[in-house]
Amino acid sequence: MSPSSFITRRRVTTWLALGAAALPLSSLAASSADFPEKGRSIRIVLGLAAGGASDAQARFVANKLGEVLQTPVIVENRPGASFILATEEVIRAAPDGYTFMYAPSSVVAQNPQTLAQVRYDPFKDLTPISLGARGPLVLTVHTSVPARNVQELIAYIKANPGKMSYASFGTGTSSHIYGEAFARQAGLDVVHVPYKGGADAAKDFLAGRVQYYFDAAPNAIQNTATGKVRMLAVAAPKRSPMLPDVPTMTEQGVSGVDMASWLGFYGPARMPAPVVAKLNAALAQVLAMPATRDFFRQGAYEAESSTPQQLADLTRTTYDQWAETIRKLGLTKQ
Structure with a gap:
């Protein structure tokens, strides 16, 4: 896929604003005022089987996030196809804040460049919410x-x-x-x-x-x-x-295998900015908790939040870095 098929850095900067502007003002107001509805479950979709490290992190965050937002937050495992099934599940979901995913950087930075079956554009079809963790x-x-x-x-x-x-x-x-x-x-x-x-x-x-x-x-x-x-x-x-x-x-003595990994929270495109802001603030609160930091550090990961724009910028930077690595390796889509 040529670089011209992706949005420019200027468009990355206005990602959330454009998504919010695509919705009626009445919808935005209702979403910001009512989100989350008391008792309505929030889903964190994970494209891996239960039992792994990312699953444990997602469940820990879900538990704390439920306490902060005072509503149930569940983790839904959708393993298979290198996270594609989970990503497509999120992309198809209503952009109301009740469905988002916890995904490794490979989902947005590598899969679109290495897997022929990927049909999503990480810049157009997802809304960045917050960074979640960094680790090797x-x-x-x-x-x-x-x-x-x-x-x-x-x-x-x-x-x-x-x-x-x-x-x-x-x-x-x-x-x-x-x-x-x-x-x-x-x-x-x-x-x-x-x-x-x-x-x-x-x-x-x-x-x-x-x-x-x-x-x-x-x-x-x-x-x-x-x-x-x-x-x-x-x-x-x-x-x-x-x-x-x-x-x-x-x-x-082996170079070229030295890029740090990270995980982030992404929702479907066109999420209302006020809902993104509320989720971002809640995730920042959870990821800053000493209990969360201690849990992540047990696995040599650092819990870390970000603004939605910072995650958008990190997504672009990581995508571009992997594009160069993939080019040097001569890898083609499989």
């Missing part, structure tokens, strides 16, 4: 592989061409692209095995049916605690303060 992916390896650093893993894979496989959250997701970037940078002959989410991937990974995995930090920590997995490197520009003893990929 971690290169982990099953203990059946005799490698204790990245260079030893490269040497072992090269000694066993075509026999090693790596897991991912799904085709086109960050864990897949990091795995592909690693393989191409190091000249590795490996097999990619996509799953429907971190929980599904962990089952085969812990059983040794796949040998390594760029995993979300919370999952990596949990899997390492079983004694069946080692953490070799963080895929980020610098070491994580929560994982200070785990070096980066760049420190171990």
